[in-house]
Amino acid sequence: MKWDELKDQSCPVARGLSVIGDRWTLMVLRDCFLGIRRFEAMQARLGITRHVLADRLRKLEADGVLRREAYQERPTRYEYRLTEKGKALYPVLVALIGWAEDHVPPEGETAITLVSRETGERIEPVLTDARTGRPITHRDVTAVRNA
Amino acid sequence: MKWDELKDQSCPVARGLSVIGDRWTLMVLRDCFLGIRRFEAMQARLGITRHVLADRLRKLEADGVLRREAYQERPTRYEYRLTEKGKALYPVLVALIGWAEDHVPPEGETAITLVSRETGERIEPVLTDARTGRPITHRDVTAVRNA
DNA sequence: TTGACAGGTTCCGAAAGGGAACTTACCCAT
DNA sequence: ATGGGTAAGTTCCCTTTCGGAACCTGTCAA
Numbered sequence: 218m219k220w221d222e223l224k225d226q227s228c229p230v231a232r233g234l235s236v237i238g239d240r241w242t243l244m245v246l247r248d249c250f251l252g253i254r255r256f257e258a259m260q261a262r263l264g265i266t267r268h269v270l271a272d273r274l275r276k277l278e279a280d281g282v283l284r285r286e287a288y289q290e291r292p293t294r295y296e297y298r299l300t301e302k303g304k305a306l307y308p309v310l311v312a313l314i315g316w317a318e319d320h321v322p323p324e325g326e327t328a329i330t331l332v333s334r335e336t337g338e339r340i341e342p343v344l345t346d347a348r349t350g351r352p353i354t355h356r357d358v359t360a361v362r363n364a
Numbered sequence: 365m366k367w368d369e370l371k372d373q374s375c376p377v378a379r380g381l382s383v384i385g386d387r388w389t390l391m392v393l394r395d396c397f398l399g400i401r402r403f404e405a406m407q408a409r410l411g412i413t414r415h416v417l418a419d420r421l422r423k424l425e426a427d428g429v430l431r432r433e434a435y436q437e438r439p440t441r442y443e444y445r446l447t448e449k450g451k452a453l454y455p456v457l458v459a460l461i462g463w464a465e466d467h468v469p470p471e472g473e474t475a476i477t478l479v480s481r482e483t484g485e486r487i488e489p490v491l492t493d494a495r496t497g498r499p500i501t502h503r504d505v506t507a508v509r510n511a
Numbered sequence: 512t513t514g515a516c517a518g519g520t521t522c523c524g525a526a527a528g529g530g531a532a533c534t535t536a537c538c539c540a541t
Numbered sequence: 542a543t544g545g546g547t548a549a550g551t552t553c554c555c556t557t558t559c560g561g562a563a564c565c566t567g568t569c570a571a
Contacts, residue, residue: 218411219560220387224468227475230394230457233464240367240385240528247377250502256549264365266529271550281467292536294548299502302467307502308491310377312459317380320428320449321371328374329507333493340493342500344455346480347488350497355397355446355454358487360476366529387559403518413560418519439567441517 236280237306241265243313245273246299246306249283254296282306308344315342383427384453388412390460392420393446393453396430401443429453455491462489 224235237243241263248259260270274297277283282303285295311331318327331340344353351357371382384390388410395406407417421444424430429450432442458478465474478487491500498504 225471227470227472228394229461229464229468229470229474229476230390232468232470233460234387234390236464236468237460238387238390240381240387243377243381243385247375251507257547260549266531267550268530268552269528272527289548291538292548304502305463305467307505308489308500309456309459309463311491311500311505312456313380313384314376316452316456317376317383320452321376321379321383323374323376323379324372325374326510327376329376329509331505332508333496334504334506338495340500340505341495342455342491343494344458344489345492347490348485349480349487353455353458353487353489355451357481358454358458358478359481360398361479362476363473404516407518413562414519415521415561416559419558436517438569439517 233309236277236282237309239273239276241269241273242277243310245270245277246282246303247310249297249299249303250307250310254288254298256295256297259297277303311342312344380456383424383429384456386420386423388416388420389424390457392417392424393429393450394457396444396446396450397454397457401435401445403442403444406444424450458489459491 220238221235223231223238226232226235237246244263244265245259248262253259253262256267256270256274259265260267263270265273274283274285278285278297280302281300283297284300285297287293288296314331331342332338333340345351346353368382370378370385373379373382384393391410391412392406395409400406400409403414403417403421406412407414410417412420421430421432425432425444427449428447430444431447432444434440435443461478478489479485480487492498493500
């Protein structure tokens with residue numbers, strides 16, 4: 218299978234990965250959530266090559282995850298902002314952070330901590346079922362194939 | 365930056381992606397969660413080339429996400445199973461599924477639905493803070509850099 | 512001895528990625 | 542007007558990775 222055939226698959230994992238499954242894409246989105254909006258800043262922070270960054274931003278815009286907005290004229294310069302669709306990816310990023318914090322120990326110390334904007338306290342992300350309020354693990358949940 | 369330098373970074377997103385940031389890795393893990401354990405079966409389901417699949421399985425084993433277990437001798441054949449570290453990735457996969465279901469519409473119909481193993485009812489994954497029980501969105505949470 | 516099965520490995524050409532320099536278009540200070 | 546700085550890309554070249562298909566190994570069964 219080729220990579221671009223993924224988006225047409227019926228599996229939601231495949232469809233999701235067709236957008237964010239790339240090596241750099243979630244790193245770009247991490248920076249977006251941190252408020253980084255400009256090409257130069259992203260390139261400097263990520264260490265990604267300019268060519269690849271330009272390509273990823275184009276794709277993310279095409280997929281509706283980012284939107285490009287002119288922040289000055291003459292010369293026209295654009296910055297990249299998360300759309301609602303992009304902001305909806307936050308739980309994916311947080312789930313990944315939670316896993317990495319628990320299972321992929323850093324060399325030195327962890328750079329960021331997620332805190333409540335309101336109380337300033339550290340948060341502990343856990344995925345729950347909105348209906349029952351109970352945590353979701355692979356033991357409680359099973360996937361059924363739709364007929 | 366090269367890809368394999370990522371695992372040494374202080375950012376948990378980078379560390380997480382150093383393990384599962386690859387194009388195919390989460391697809392492989394999806395199959396693992398569905399109970400697929402053998403090379404041939406994965407290769408047939410994923411359409412990934414055998415070479416890349418062998419490589420990914422090796423890396424996932426080296427990272428402690430999968431463990432290889434002999435299921436027969438003469439000739440020795442191995443199957444791949446999720447470790448606890450691997451099982452802990454379930455929320456990441458579910459968060460991705462949730463996002464894709466809401467924001468990346470399929471061509472036809474969605475192949476799988478997550479249901480409670482107990483009640484059989486459809487679940488609605490939502491990321492919450494274990495302390496307060498409240499949903500986590502980018503609006504409620506902010507990242508602070510550790511000094 | 513031929514074939515099937517399972518889990519790989521090997522080979523090749525094609526596509527993607529890394530690194531660095533170049534381009535465009537403007538502003539500002541000398 | 543000349544040179545330097547800023548920002549967002551693009552272009553070039555070379556290396557790495559990927560996709561596709563064939564081949565290998567060990568065993569059993571017909």
